[in-house]
Amino acid sequence: MNIVTAKEMYVWDRQAMEEAGIDGKILMENAGRAVAQNVEKLVDKRQRILVLIGAGNNGGDGFVIARTLLNKGYTVRAVQVVPDEKIKGDALAHKHMFLASNYQLEHLEKLLDLFQSIDHSDVVIDSMLGIGVEGRLRSPIDQVVEYLNQSKCLKIAVDIPSGVPADEGVTDFSGLKVDHTFTIAAPKISMFIEKTAPYFGEWEVVEIGLPTAKLKKAKRKLWEKRDVAATFPRRNAYAHKGVHGKALFVGGSFSMPGSIAMAARAGLRSGAGLATVATVESAWPSVAAHIPEATYTRVEEEAGSMVGVIDSGIEGYDAIAIGMGMGRKEGAEAMLRNVLEKSTCPVLIDADGLYHAKQLLDEVSVRNAPVILTPHPGEMAHLLGIKVPELLARPFEWSQRLASERGVYVVLKGPATIITTPEGTQYVETSGNAGLAKGGSGDVLSGILLAMIMQTSSVADALCNGCFLHGKTAERLTEDSHSQVDLLATDVVEGLSQTLRTFSG
Ligand SMILES: NC(=O)C1=CN([C@@H]2O[C@H](COP(=O)(O)OP(=O)(O)OC[C@H]3O[C@@H](n4cnc5c(N)ncnc54)[C@H](O)[C@@H]3O)[C@@H](O)[C@H]2O)[C@@H](O)CC1
Ligand SMILES: [K+]
Numbered sequence: 001m002n003i004v005t006a007k008e009m010y011v012w013d014r015q016a017m018e019e020a021g022i023d024g025k026i027l028m029e030n031a032g033r034a035v036a037q038n039v040e041k042l043v044d045k046r047q048r049i050l051v052l053i054g055a056g057n058n059g060g061d062g063f064v065i066a067r068t069l070l071n072k073g074y075t076v077r078a079v080q081v082v083p084d085e086k087i088k089g090d091a092l093a094h095k096h097m098f099l100a101s102n103y104q105l106e107h108l109e110k111l112l113d114l115f116q117s118i119d120h121s122d123v124v125i126d127s128m129l130g131i132g133v134e135g136r137l138r139s140p141i142d143q144v145v146e147y148l149n150q151s152k153c154l155k156i157a158v159d160i161p162s163g164v165p166a167d168e169g170v171t172d173f174s175g176l177k178v179d180h181t182f183t184i185a186a187p188k189i190s191m192f193i194e195k196t197a198p199y200f201g202e203w204e205v206v207e208i209g210l211p212t213a214k215l216k217k218a219k220r221k222l223w224e225k226r227d228v229a230a231t232f233p234r235r236n237a238y239a240h241k242g243v244h245g246k247a248l249f250v251g252g253s254f255s256m257p258g259s260i261a262m263a264a265r266a267g268l269r270s271g272a273g274l275a276t277v278a279t280v281e282s283a284w285p286s287v288a289a290h291i292p293e294a295t296y297t298r299v300e301e302e303a304g305s306m307v308g309v310i311d312s313g314i315e316g317y318d319a320i321a322i323g324m325g326m327g328r329k330e331g332a333e334a335m336l337r338n339v340l341e342k343s344t345c346p347v348l349i350d351a352d353g354l355y356h357a358k359q360l361l362d363e364v365s366v367r368n369a370p371v372i373l374t375p376h377p378g379e380m381a382h383l384l385g386i387k388v389p390e391l392l393a394r395p396f397e398w399s400q401r402l403a404s405e406r407g408v409y410v411v412l413k414g415p416a417t418i419i420t421t422p423e424g425t426q427y428v429e430t431s432g433n434a435g436l437a438k439g440g441s442g443d444v445l446s447g448i449l450l451a452m453i454m455q456t457s458s459v460a461d462a463l464c465n466g467c468f469l470h471g472k473t474a475e476r477l478t479e480d481s482h483s484q485v486d487l488l489a490t491d492v493v494e495g496l497s498q499t500l501r502t503f504s505g
Contacts, residue, residue, distance in 0.1 A: 001205065003220040003428060004186045006131040006166040012185070012210055020211045024090045027208055028057060032064020032094075034206035035158050035182045039069065039125065042154070042180065047122035048075050050153075052144065054128035054162070055082040060091030061158050061184075062127025063098040070103050077117060081108040081128055081144060111140060115147050123154045126176055129162040131188065137163040137174050145176045157181040157200070164199045166190055169394045175199050185210050187222060192416035192428050194392045220396065223419075223429045223464040232465050232503050233271065233455035244273035245454025248297075248317040249447070250339060251324035251353070252279035254304025257286035259325030259351065259443040262489055265291045266447030267321070269496045270469065271455055276317070280306050299335065307331025309338035319346045321450045323353020324443045332356055340367060346453050348372040350446040354379045365406045370422075370459050372409040373402070374446060380412055400424050411449070411463055413442065417471075419463045427464045431471025435478050440489025445470045448496070473499040 004012070016022045043049060049069060053062035059082070066078040078098070080087070084107075087095055099105060108114050118124060126148075128141050137145055145163055148155060155178040160166055163175035166188040175196075181203040183191070190196035191203060221227075247267050252260030257279070264275045268291070275294045277287055280301035288296065300308025305327035314320075322339050326332045333356040339347060340363045347369070349357050354375050357364060361383075364371050373383070377395075381388045384398060391398050395418055403410045403420040410420045419427040449466040456462035473495045478484050482491060 001222045001224060002186050002215060002218040003189055003192070003222055005189055009131055009166070009184075009186065009188070012215055015214045016210045019214060022209060022211070025093050027210070028060045028090050028094055029064055030208040031158075031184050031206065032061045033068050034208055035061065036065045036068035036072075038182050038204065038206065039065070039123075039156060040072070042156070043074070043123050045074055048120060049077070049123045049125060050117055050121035051076060051078045051125045052128050053078060053080045054141065055086035055091075056130060056132045057089075057091055058127050058130030058132065058159055059087065060089075060094045061130075062125065063091065063094040065125060065127065065158065067094075067098045067101055067103060070101075077106060077121070078103065079106045079108055079114065079117065081114070081141060108140060111143055114144065118147060118151050118153065121153050123156065124148060124151070125156050125158065126162050126178060127158040130159040130184075131166040133160075133163060133165060136172065142174060145174065149177055155179050155201075159184045160188055160190070161199045164190060164196055168193050168396055171195060171393050177201070180204075182206050184208055189220070189396060192418070192430070193395065194414070197416070219424065220426045220428065223427045223468065228465055228468050228503060231456070231458070231461040233452070235271070244271055245318040245451070246274045246276070246316065247272045247450050247454060248276050248278060248314070248320045249294075249324070249450075250278040250299075250310070250320060250322040250335065251306075251326040251351070252277070252283040252287060253306065253325055253327045254280060254282040254301070256325035256327070257283035258290075258440065261287040261290040262440050262443040262493060263321055263324045263447035263450075264294050266444040266493045266496065267451045268293055269493055270448045270451035270466070270500070272451040273454075278310055280304065300331070302329065302331060305329045305332065306335055309335055310342075314339065314342045315344060317343065317345055319348070319450050319454045321348040321350065321446045323349050323351045323356070324446060326352045328352055328355055333359060336360060337363060340364060340371070344369055346370040346372065346459065348374060348446060348450050348453070350374045350442060351379075354383060358383050361406055364408060367407075370409060371407075372411065372449065372453070372459065372463065374411040374413065374442070374449065376413045376442065380410075396426060400426065409459055409463060411467065413445070417467045419460065419467065421460050425460065427460065429464050429467040429471065431468050432474050433471075433478060433484055435482065435484035435487035436471070436474045436492070438487070438489060441470075441492070444489045444492050447493075469496065469499055469503070
């Protein structure tokens with residue numbers, strides 16, 4: 001499913017009308033009816049519904065919703081919160097249909113009266129403002145939104161909550177916080193931005209008859225269960241260990257042996273055929289205790305951290321993950337440089353490796369084989385030389401910039417993980433929960449991603465499916481046997497088996 005900006009949505013809308021000949025009033029009727037159908041699932045006929053109607057086409061949807069619910073016997077009051085002359089075009093046509101159906105339309109005259117109506121309602125449907133919002137909310141909608149935000153009624157937004165921007169990059173706004181949003185035709189970018197996501201509550205997309213085939217090749221996609229089903233690697237019954245890939249995990253230090261052990265174990269649990277760990281000698285006994293299946297390559301150490309390079313055999317691997325627990329000594333940077341220059345397979349860089357990668361972005365850019373960067377926002381901001389809030393305001397744009405300028409895959413981790421290809425296509429993967437906000441989660445994800453890369457022909461599919469596998473495992477574990485408080489990264493590693501039983505053949 002495509003994720004759109006407001007501009008892309010308007011283009012799609014225009015194509016539907018001009019090129020496919022679908023009348024705007026029909027689209028509005030479809031939108032209103034689709035939202036009303038979903039409202040019916042949440043609300044019963046004894047509840048009092050208030051529909052708040054604004055000036056634009058979002059308000060037009062509101063007329064359809066109110067008419068549809070009244071037709072079905074719901075208790076609905078419809079209030080137009082803007083002057084009559086503001087209602088135009090398709091919205092005006094639907095206003096006429098509403099009135100001609102003999103339904104009553106109230107007008108906002110005194111705010112106090114409206115506040116009273118809100119107090120006497122169980123459900124408020126917000127069709128005041130949609131994706132056409134510009135700047136901060138103006139009077140009287142700003143006051144209505146402020147009042148609603150402290151009201152206890154159930155709030156449902158049409159397309160997008162009033163005041164909330166549809167795009168990334170807008171930080172100065174005031175918006176309505178709702179319980180549910182029924183969004184028209186496609187999710188909007190702001191649903192995946194840290195600052196705006198909480199305003200939407202639970203959201204769902206409603207289909208309104210826009211011609212999907214007319215949409216330009218999507219730049220952004222939501223990675224869904226059906227994408228997983230279509231691309232998840234299947235196991236061949238006649239395969240042997242060599243077929244599923246020989247992985248090298250480079251990292252670990254005397255004081256941080258766990259990261260590399262978890263990454264390698266997650267890699268094997270996710271289907272890697274063979275795993276070798278390149279780490280310092282002082283860390284090896286602890287690593288081996290966690291993962292007896294792995295083989296070991298020694299690297300030079302200084303005070304417990306790696307400083308050397310891997311002398312030989314680096315060409316023999318199918319994929320390399322580097323950085324987990326490797327430390328920030330200069331010698332570790334030399335190790336990363338060595339891996340980037342000598343190896344010919346995909347290289348995934350995580351954790352301390354990303355710290356060193358900042359100095360090696362030119363080496364990264366000239367590499368022929370894929371490079372995958374898997375930062376959390378702090379690491380990504382460091383790589384870009386910007387502040388974290390700046391990144392989080394425009395994560396799609398920054399990811400795209402890094403990916404295309406350096407020719408890399410970027411996996412920007414978060415509640416909505418954004419995966420960007422060197423060509424600029426972006427995927428959003430939203431599985432997982434706060435149980436993953438713990439030390440070690442990133443290490444486990446690196447291992448999973450590396451294993452998926454070795455088993456899938458498309459790196460992008462591998463990254464999306466790996467994030468899905470990681471997140472779904474956490475979700476399943478916190479439903480069955482753990483809480484989000486106690487879940488550990490090692491639980492996720494051991495929980496992979498059950499998730500894989502569902503998704504791989
Ligand atoms: N394919 C589509 O895109 C469809 C869109 N529809 C609806 O149309 C909406 C977009 O319609 P519009 O472009 O008319 O935009 P809106 O309905 O979001 O509203 C624009 C109006 O709001 C006012 N406004 C803008 N910023 C404001 C602010 N900060 N404070 C107060 N008032 C402000 C403007 O005066 C303008 O009249 C969508 O959100 C969706 O609900 C549906 O009708 C069906 C089809
Ligand atoms: K709205």
